[in-house]
Amino acid sequence: MPETAAICLGEAMIMLAGGSGPLADVEVFRRSVGGAECNVAGGLAALGVPTGWISRLGDDGFGQHVLRDLQTRGVDVGGVELDPVRPTALYVKESDGGRSRMHYYRTGSAAAAMAPGFLDRAEVRERLAQAKLVHTTGITAAISASSSDMLERLATEPREFLLSVDLNWRPVLWRERDPEPLWRLLRAADLALIGADEAEVFAGTGDADELYERLGAKTLVVKDDANTAILLEPSGRTEVPALSVDVVETVGAGDAFAAGFLAGTLQGLPAAQRLRLGHLTAAAVLTKREDHAPPPSAAERERLLNATDAEWAATKIGSA
DSSP states (O other), X not given: OOOOSEEEEXXXXXXXXXXXXXXXXXXXXXXXXXXXXXXXXXXXXXXXOOEEEEOEEESSHHHHHHHHHHHHTTOBOTTOEEESSSOOOEXXXXXXXXXXXXXXXXXXXXXXGOOGGGGGSHHHHHHXXXXXXXXXXXXXXXXXXXXXXXXXXXXXXXXXXXXXXXXXXXXXXXXXXXXXXXXXXXXXXXXXXXXXXXXXXXXXOOOHHHHXXXXXXXXXXXXXXXTEEEEXXXXXXXXXXXXXXXXXXXTTXXXXXXHHHHHHHHTTOOHHHHHHHHHHHHHHXXXXXXXXXXXXXXXXXXXXXXXXXXXXXXXXXXXX
């Protein structure tokens, strides 16, 4: 079993993106791999962090594509279980009038069948035991009651790893369920990441200090999209403005930020550099139509991580 510093636990999906126009008129679709934890796993591996992704996939062509894609990107997938009955989830991206709309087909998927007993599989247990950090999101807590129970067990049992949770609030997935399990998951996390806009809906406030008080997470990152990212931890508060970016599409940028910030955390970077690395990896995705993109080169990362505040503020990221 390969050594892994980080484990991402959660759903992966096939993304089908059509050309411009209403979905009813699109005849050709481009396939890629998406899903929050899957995106973070690929982002961590691209930054040199030994990373594994654990989940369930349908034993179908789409599931095989997910496995090949992640392996190509350097992610360990030995903890994945294939389901002979349930399918791999997918979503379709509709681009009409310059805006994108997502259509999800995940009900009854293989990932939604994850349950507390999934953690007892030898391939899963061994990887969790050697991980320094395990990352998951509110999406995996939302896709089914059984997967939510699995994350509650992960969060409450004794552990050696840091638990990282990205809120990823999806109201439509919680329409028929009480989100209290998600509150418990966030409060149990060692590190929580939340967007200020989604926090306004989920918690009734986007104020970083109030969220830090209410959640009780040891480390909290509050992202204000194109404006700033705030890190609150016992040692103090750090705020780093976002870069100026020629935005092509926003889908996946939050996952890329999480990958950058978590990589910086595992690499022991100072607080401001951890936030800068999150901004840099998010910026790379914002300039692409896919849900993930290679980070800036190691040389560019090193230059910008050590730039003065004035140099950082003057930096603009484009598609090149």
